[in-house]
Amino acid sequence: DQQVKQNSPSLSVQEGRISILNCDYTNSMFDYFLWYKKYPAEGPTFLISISSIKDKNEDGRFTVFLNKSAKHLSLHIVPSQPGDSAVYFCAALSNTGNQFYFGTGTSLTVIP
């Protein structure tokens, strides 16, 4: 039962352009969402988060948008840089607050 879904396994973007990574969830009780970034042979690292009371959160080149009615969030990276090439996981906090549910990840490749 995949409660958090990332339907695009991979994405390629030219350097300098915008990268848009998408995530959908099914559980309406989720109220906190995060994006994690993972390089090969490393653990995931926290990138940016958003609470359900907001619809947008921005941190430098990274912006996360939340559409609660559609149960959809997206991560925008602009401008994209080659160092952004990694696997990006969307995660949602369970209603018990004790675990994150992760999506299957999107592998982003930024082409120089």
Add this chain to the structure above:
Amino acid sequence: DTGVSQDPRHKITKRGQNVTFRCDPISEHNRLYWYRQTLGQGPEFLTYFQNEAQLEKSRLLSDRFSAERPKGSFSTLEIQRTEQGDSAMYLCASSLGRLGKNTGELFFGEGSRLTVL
């Protein structure tokens, strides 16, 4: 380095053998989590501890799996009678208190990759 550390980073074993992984969380973090990640999947929750108490276990954690955190510091994850389906990356993470806005994020270690032949 004061991040989450895991040992060993790689383990190759034969089916039926027991394996144990160790995790040292960030020192002031009272919560410790174990996740499993298989190829093409995101991390899947296995269990978590608050201090030395194991408070939640996933259905993924069969009775061949046992996790401990005896003194509320490091943790071990043991898999008995390993099966080929146990082959995965086992990720440990820690947090300072409850997860969520205004509180804790998850900090992951680099993982322990298990290959069962």
